[in-house]
Amino acid sequence: MTTQAQRALVIGAHPDDNEFGAGGSVAKLAAQGWDITFIIATNGNKGTHDQGISPYTLSETREHEQRAAAAALGVQRVIFLRNNDGELEPTPQLRAEFALYIRHFKPSLVFTHDPWKHYMLHPDHRAVGFAVIEGIVSARDHLFMPGLGQIGIGVWRPEALLLWSAETPDYVEDVTDFAEQKFAALREHRSQLIHVDGWEQRVRERMAELGREQGYAAAESFKRIVV
Template identity: 45%
Template sequence: MEKRILGVAAHPDDLEWYAGATLARLAREGAAVTFVICTDGSKGSYDPRAVPRALAAQREREQRAAAQTLGVREVIFLRHPDGELEPNAALRRELARVYRKYQPRLLLAFDPWKRYELHPDHLAAGRAALDARLAARMPLFYPAARPRGVGVWSIGEVWLFNTDAPNHFVDVGGTLDTQYRALAQHRSQPSVWDDAARAFIEQRARENGRARGIEYAEAFRRIVIEGAQVLAEGTRV
C-alpha cells in the first residue's frame, strides 16, 4: 500500500525550504504526499506597495508549481491571515478534519519548541499540527469534522523540521537539485532561491550530514507514537 504523508506549514515556501529535498525523495520513492498551508502568505513582501490579495493569489500559484516540482499530489490552502496564525481550537479542528480525511502515516511539521524561533506563524503551525493529531484520533473531538464515511485517524509518526534537537537524518544527495528547482518556483520570494539561499541550503545540508557520514542531509526530530498504527487500523471505517 502506498505511504500517505502530510506536510503542514505556515506559509507557501516553508515546506520546500525546510524539508524540500526529503519530501522530493519520499515522493520519488512512491509516497502520496499532500501539503497543508495554514496562512495565505499575503504579507510576504518587503515592497510597501504590494497588494496583499494579489500577493496571496500569486503565492498560491507558486506553491502549486513548487509542489508539482517535488512530486506532491495536492496542496490544501487554509488561508488564515499571514502573520496572525494562532494554535487555537478552530485551526486544530480544521487540521483534524484533514488528518481524518487523508489518513497520513507520517506527518511533517514545524518543531514548535525550537528555541529562538522568531516567526510566530511557524510556532503556531507546529503547535496546531501536533495538537490536531490527538483530536483526529479521538471520536468525541469535533464529531462534525469527520468527512462522510471516514472515522477517526491516528498518525503513527511525526518528523519535526526546523528543529534544534534533531534525531533523524535523511540522505538528500539525490534530491537537492529538485529542492532548488521547487524553491525557484517561488518567484515572489527571492530570499529562498537567490545565490545566497542556495549556498545556505547546501551548507546546511552538508553540516547536517557531516557527523553521520552523509554528504547531504536534512535533519528532523522524529517522534514515533507507540501503538498508534494498530489503533488506526482498528478504527478505519
C-alpha cells in the first residue's frame, strides 16, 4: 500500500469484524501515520451463547471492548451506529448514511465485508458489504444526495475499496510485523473469544497460509476494487 499518510475508513457489521478482517493492515497503516476511523454498524447485542447476559449489558460490554481493540491498533476514532444485531438490511437509508461518512472523512481506502462471499451465514455481513459498496457510488457522484452538496458536503471518491473474506481475493498485504498487534486487539473482545478454544491458532494458520505464495510470514488478503 502507498506509504504517504492518508485516511482510511473501516466499516464492519459487529464489534470484532474489523479486527478479524483487516486488523493487521490497519495497524500497518496506523504505523505509517494514517488517520483511521472505524464504523461499527450494529451493537452486537445477539453475539453470545451465555443465557445469563442481557442484550443491553452485552452491547455495552462490546462497545468497551471495541474501543480498547481499536486503540490497540492505533485507530483514531470509533463510530457506533447501534443498530440491532442481526437485523440490518442494505436499505437506501443505510447506504446514504455510509455515503455521508465517506464524504465527511474523505478516505483514500475503504475496507468492509465482501457481500458476495458464498455461504456466508450472517445477514449483517452481507447487508453492510452491499450498503458500503452502494454508498461509495452515492458519495462519489454529485447527483446523489444533491442537498448535501448545497450545504458544502461535496462528493468524495476513495481510491480503492478493499473487501475482506473475499470470494476471489486479488490483493495480499504483508502484515508480518503487525500480527501481534492484531492479536492484542482481538484479545480485547473477551465476551466473544473467551469460550472459543483454539481461535488464535486458527487465525495464525490462516494468516500464514495467505502469505505463503508471496513469502510473507503473515498476511491478510482482499478483493481490491478501484473506485
